[in-house]
Amino acid sequence: MPELPETTVISQDVAALAAGREVLRAAVFRPDVTNVEMEEFPRRLVGRQLFGTGRRGKIIVLDFGDVVGIIHLVISGRVLRLPEWREPDRMNTAVLEFEGGPVLAFTRLWLGYFDLYEPGEEENHPLISRLGPDPFSEDFTVEYLTKAFERKANIKGLLLDQSVIAGLGNIYVDEVLFAAGVHPTRRANTLTAEETQKVHAATRDILRRAIDLRGTTFDSYHDAFGETGKYQHQLQVFTRAGEPCPRCGTTVGKSRVAGRGTYACPTCQPV
Numbered sequence: 572m573p574e575l576p577e578t579t580v581i582s583q584d585v586a587a588l589a590a591g592r593e594v595l596r597a598a599v600f601r602p603d604v605t606n607v608e609m610e611e612f613p614r615r616l617v618g619r620q621l622f623g624t625g626r627r628g629k630i631i632v633l634d635f636g637d638v639v640g641i642i643h644l645v646i647s648g649r650v651l652r653l654p655e656w657r658e659p660d661r662m663n664t665a666v667l668e669f670e671g672g673p674v675l676a677f678t679r680l681w682l683g684y685f686d687l688y689e690p691g692e693e694e695n696h697p698l699i700s701r702l703g704p705d706p707f708s709e710d711f712t713v714e715y716l717t718k719a720f721e722r723k724a725n726i727k728g729l730l731l732d733q734s735v736i737a738g739l740g741n742i743y744v745d746e747v748l749f750a751a752g753v754h755p756t757r758r759a760n761t762l763t764a765e766e767t768q769k770v771h772a773a774t775r776d777i778l779r780r781a782i783d784l785r786g787t788t789f790d791s792y793h794d795a796f797g798e799t800g801k802y803q804h805q806l807q808v809f810t811r812a813g814e815p816c817p818r819c820g821t822t823v824g825k826s827r828v829a830g831r832g833t834y835a836c837p838t839c840q841p842v
């Protein structure tokens with residue numbers, strides 16, 4: 572599932588391909604792909620220009636002026652550039668053609684969606700309204716984390732909670748906790764001030780590096796140009812169970828924390 576870095580890359584790719592261009596055609600495959608009537612989808616988009624793109628947590632935001640597109644790719648959704656217009660189908664669940672050529676398909680939105688809102692209204696979107704601070708925002712401070720960690724919940728579950736921090740998922744939480752030397756099962760309220768500081772710094776550092784390397788291709792993720800990310804080569808513990816820890820050589824272990832497959836070094840991240 573695309574996390575913050577992958578969503579950032581896709582959002583920037585869409586801007587590179589289509590910003591400043593007018594929508595010529597738009598369609599969705601099934602009614603459940605969007606929050607408006609299927610016939611309403613093109614009515615609202617055709618003739619509008621894509622002014623820019625952004626991101627809220629793991630959600631892609633498209634700014635069409637009077638209309639805001641909210642795209643959640645969820646598990647294996649992608650944005651694909653098609654050679655020419657084609658009607659949406661089971662794979663290409665939403666398709667937009669822009670003036671001058673680019674045709675973008677938003678694929679496999681069975682669990683995700685391409686919703687349309689009026690500007691400002693997207694703040695009431697069920698996922699957006701509950702988002703915690705973005706890791707690159709001013710609100711994401713060590714003080715904020717210290718307060719957020721005043722709970723008994725395990726640290727991994729807390730970092731996965733989008734209302735605590737927007738944009739982290741399973742891959743980057745494991746990498747952040749390894750970098751900070753904190754075991755994923757630790758209760759958040761047992762972290763020292765130094766550990767909280769390390770989690771804060773590692774979150775920004777790892778996400779920034781992952782964006783620079785255009786994300787992690789672990790299963791299906793590709794950018795809008797069809798390329799894989801490169802951060803999977805930098806992963807220290809995620810999916811590395813049975814391999815030596817890159818820092819101390821202890822075998823990396825795998826367990827289940829917060830309902831997710833979790834990777835950690837038992838030496839660098841003592842319980």
Ligand SMILES: [Zn+2]
Binds near residue numbers: 817819837
């Ligand atoms: Zn280690």
